[in-house]
Amino acid sequence: MSNIIKILPDNLANKIAAGEVVQRPESAVKELLENAIDADATTIELMIKRAGKALIQVCDNGVGMSEADVVLSIQKHATSKISSVEDLEAIRTLGFRGEALSSMAAVSQLEIRTERKHDEIGTLLRIDESGNVIKEKGSFPKGTCVSLKNLFYNVPARRNFLKTDATELKHIIDTFNKISLSHSNIHFKFFNDDELVFDYAAGTLEERIASVFADNMIEALIPVQEKTEFMNISGFIGKPSLLRKSKSEQYLFLNNRFVISKQINHAVFSAYANFLEKGDYPFFILFLEIDPHRIDINVHPSKLEVRFDNEKDIYSFILAVVKKSLGLYDLVPNMNFGETQVSTEKLRQNIFSETEKRDFSDRPVTSGKSSLTRTSFSDKEIDLLFHSLPEINPSPSFVTPHDPFQENEEQKTPVREIKSTHAETEEFPFIIQLHNKYILAQIRSGLMIIDQ
Ligand SMILES: Nc1ncnc2c1ncn2[C@@H]1O[C@H](COP(=O)(O)OP(=O)(O)OP(=O)(O)O)[C@@H](O)[C@H]1O
Ligand SMILES: [Mg+2]
CATH class of the missing domain: 3.30.565.10 (Histidine kinase-like ATPase, C-terminal domain)
Known part of the structure; x- marks a missing residue:
């Protein structure tokens, strides 16, 4: 033959x-x-x-x-x-x-x-x-x-x-x-x-986000930024009020290349677990920077898929960083009364964008449990923090968020906002948990102490 x-x-x-x-x-x-x-x-x-x-x-x-x-x-x-x-x-x-x-x-x-x-x-x-x-x-x-x-x-x-x-x-x-x-x-x-x-x-990225989505889209987002020796992550995640009904608005960039990674999407999704109802998906625009030796982008001719040599570490890292960012938002802005409310009408929607015209406002969200990731701090950090505090003046600056339906609850867990004039507080850690009992959080106008 x-x-x-x-x-x-x-x-x-x-x-x-x-x-x-x-x-x-x-x-x-x-x-x-x-x-x-x-x-x-x-x-x-x-x-x-x-x-x-x-x-x-x-x-x-x-x-x-x-x-x-x-x-x-x-x-x-x-x-x-x-x-x-x-x-x-x-x-x-x-x-x-x-x-x-x-x-x-x-x-x-x-x-x-x-x-x-x-x-x-x-x-x-x-x-x-x-x-x-x-x-x-x-x-x-x-x-x-x-x-x-x-x-x-x-x-x-x-x-x-x-x-x-x-x-x-x-x-x-x-x-x-x-x-x-x-x-x-x-x-x-x-x-x-x-x-x-x-x-x-x-x-800037913020300006580009405004052009692509809506002029005040940034107000519906939480910034994310973390640098480590093996990878950096930066960008924005949607506030829990910006949940989506499809996965189409999940933007993941690896070394400035748009990629699709089920694992990373899952890590972000898991970080939002407390906020999601069935069929909800978080919105995110995340940039990962990883040493190119540690990734393989040559998986398919379309160059959209990627393999990581340390997938588990990356998963845990992203989960922790997104949780921490959500935790900061969950604790701080809800108590921050200077925050401007974003009305739906103010949003200019991109005519071609799939972005639903939803309420991007900074509405309070209760997560059930705190999503803090950083629970231990050095003595030096704690010392620095306490030495920076002015004298506590309970009466004029004692602020309790007013919510008529929460009156009793608030009496049990008072929230104090202590005015600080010290510029150095800007440089201190954002959130500290002490003895598994107190949370100290830096807010724009000073320090917030929560007795858990
Ligand atoms: N817009 C451009 N300006 C300058 N050089 C270009 C441009 N487009 C292509 N080239 C040159 O032509 C070469 C071939 O382009 P082509 O897109 O086929 O391959 P590539 O970009 O090298 O790899 P890939 O197939 O992964 O895209 C490039 O390597 C580059 O040198
Ligand atoms: Mg090319």
Whole structure:
């Protein structure tokens, strides 16, 4: 019997491989935006037509490519981002597989215009319908513009499986928002069918959150920040009044890359256990920074999945940090009478956002039990705290939160707010539990003592 195995022709192999990288317009948008970020762009413009089915174009003001590089860029396994196995074990860029442009070139009519900062002339590279590469020289804006026309024009099966324009557009917007949240230092613009729909100026994470969600969204969030030797975590978690009915607003960024991790989502979910009812999900935007040697992002061509070498530690760490942040919110702001209330009407909802128009206000929440994680403190810390206290003056500054339904309860557990004029108190630990009986909490206007 004759042999039956043969090597597939390049164009067929490329289409098969492209299927994993470019599943729908949204995945092409992701790859192009990530390339622009890796190129150190400070402004990135996304333009789509017919929900990406007719056109996806990303223009950046990044480093650009030389003529030789742009020709190579559309080849399989062509990358400037890694060159050795050691590099693969410590990925610091969003791309590294060297396959996104070649995959997109296999399933669309691709065109790249690029010019480096110090070059006098740039390059235009085009692939025609017969797969021929056409190259021209020309004067272009500095940076790179990649256009994909008629995505999947040569893969009818894939094209037929695309969803309605509304659904594909929604996926593109989700990805655009995720990526723009991960890089608030970059100015992002989004044109949909020639209309500028999002224009996010470069700024802080807080400003980006306001642009993406709502002007006063930040008031519905609790800041999270913890640094350790092996990982840092920062960002925001939703106050318990911002619980969601789906998991779609859980933003996890690992070394500034949007990733999906069931374990981490579960850790955050568990930290909220006391606040959740069936079907509730917490909102969060969390940034983890971990030594790239300790993670593996090369799990799938989409680069969304990740493996950690110390998953259990990361789980416990995130659980503890989120619990602590929730505990601080649960104890402190509810007693902090200067807090401004956020009315639902004040919220400007992003027209495309899935964010439900719910009450983001800082409503009091009772958790049942305290979520404190830090229970032991050094003698020095306790000394410092007590030496910083002014004399207790029970009458004028003795404040009991007034709640007509809680009168009796409050008499049993008085809450004292002691005015402190000492600026140094800013630097002391936020919450201390003593003898399993007293909780000392630093609040904006001084110190709060709770007799448990
Ligand atoms: N917008 C851009 N500006 C400058 N160079 C770019 C841009 N897009 C792509 N390149 C260059 O083309 C190369 C190939 O891009 P491609 O997206 O195919 O691979 P990659 O980003 O290296 O890896 P991955 O397949 O994981 O995305 C990149 O390594 C980079 O050198
Ligand atoms: Mg890439």
